[in-house]
Amino acid sequence: MSDQEIYKVIGLMSGTSGDGLDIVFCEFEKKDRWNFTIIDADTVPFPKKLGKKLKKSHLLNGQKLSLLDVEFGSWSGDQVKYFLTKKSHSAQAVASHGHTVFHQPSKKLSLQIGNGWALHQSSGLPVINDFRMLDVQLGGQGAPLVPIGDQYLFGEYDYCINLGGIANISMDFDGKRIAFDICPFNLLLNHFAEICGKTFDKNGKLARKGKILPKVLKALNKLPFYKKEGAKSLGREDLEDYLKILELSGEFKPENILHTLVVHYVEQINAVLQPIPGKKPTILITGGGAYNAFFMEMLQTELTENFEFIAPNNTLINFKEALLFAFLGVLRIRGEVNCLASVTGASRDNCGGTVYGL
Incomplete structure (x- = not known):
């Protein structure tokens, strides 16, 4: 266990949206509480061929997937080395989320x-990665992993919502940190934007042009995932249930699907937020979805009366997840809990992550 108080660490995040590799160089200091500083950050787009392979990684055979595992690890390391050299920084370690291929906690499987x-x-x-697998073997969901970072670094906010490939939420409840995936987000929005020839729906312009599909919305809201209670998470595999509804709706116009998805997401987020007596709860929203102007307008129209939205700076919106994985790496180096059973449903709190070269 380390008794060091200051750590300079690189955090890497390759989200399920498949946009690129987020690199953040940050400093953490342990005093009465944990403090952090984001010193530098960048997003490196995936080379075209690598990006295509990552998006199709769940379809590869064993040998090709193993080769991609090595290729992506090597490429990520090259980007870290270039980033540090270019910025004249020196880091102690790299903490990497990795690129999720399979996430099936019910089968005790989660592969990044x-x-x-x-x-x-x-x-x-030195590298720390594979943060999910220990928790999954302990009967947990292996996700979300960032809530312990929310607790230590962003505890002043009542709710922390991240809008990445999946939308998830973290909060304190009865003295414990809880968190779970709320619904898909950019994974589905990007899928239908691509049908319109766009990599993503910038500012929600396509969705804004569309109209709501009431029957589709009703079917989405009835999906079994929303009836689950306690620890729960979504993976790419779960999107089939959504696509069956969306692609067989009989009204397949991408703008209408996108509009209906935005309304669906707003309704699901609204459903999990609980008022706090005597105050107007604060909500910190980060992740790429925070730039979807149409979605944010719809969400604020629905919630502003009862909740206060906190607008973080762009660096935090873009790099909070990478920052928090860097923090998970610091806790792993220190041999301290970095994954909460109250969040994942595991049999105990645990200290996940495999260490290389330390």
Whole structure:
């Protein structure tokens, strides 16, 4: 266990949206409480061929997936080395989320590729990755993982919502930190934007042009995932249930699907937020979805009367998840809990992450 008080660490996040690799260089200091500073950050788009392989990784055979694991780890390490050299920074370690291929906690499986040894060799730094698997083996969902970071670094907010490939929420409840995935987000929005020839729906312009499909909305809201209570998470595999409804709706116009999805997301987020007696609860919203102007307008129209929205700076919107994985890496180095059973449903709190070269 480390008794060090200051850590300078790189955090890497490759989200389920498949946009690119988020790199954040941050400093953490332990005093009476944890403090952080984001010193530098960047997003590196995936090379075209690598991006295509990552998006199709769940369809690859064993050998090709293993080769991609090494390729992605090596490429990620090269980006870290270039980033640090270009910015004249020196880091102690790299904490990497990896790229999720399979997430099936009911089968005790969660696979994120980005080989740790390859990343270690190409970056020249110690690496911590594979943060989910221990929790999954302990009967947990292995997700969301960032709530312990929300608790230590963003505890002043009542609700922390991240809008990435999946929308998830973190909060305190009866003295414990709880969190869960709310609904899909950019994974589905990007899918239908691509049908319109766009990589994503910038500012929600396509969705704004569409109209609501009441029968489709009703079917989405009835999906079994929303009836689950307690720890729960979504993976790419779960999107089939959504696509069956959306693609077989008989009204397949992407703008209408996008509009209906936005309304669906707003309704599901509204359903999980609870008023707090005697105050107007604060909501911190981060992730790429925070730039979807149409969605944010709809959400604020629905919630502003009872909740206060906190507008973080763009750096925090873009890099909060990478920052929090860097923090998970620091806790792993210190041998301290970095995954909460109250969040994931595991049999106990745990300290996840495999360490390479430390």
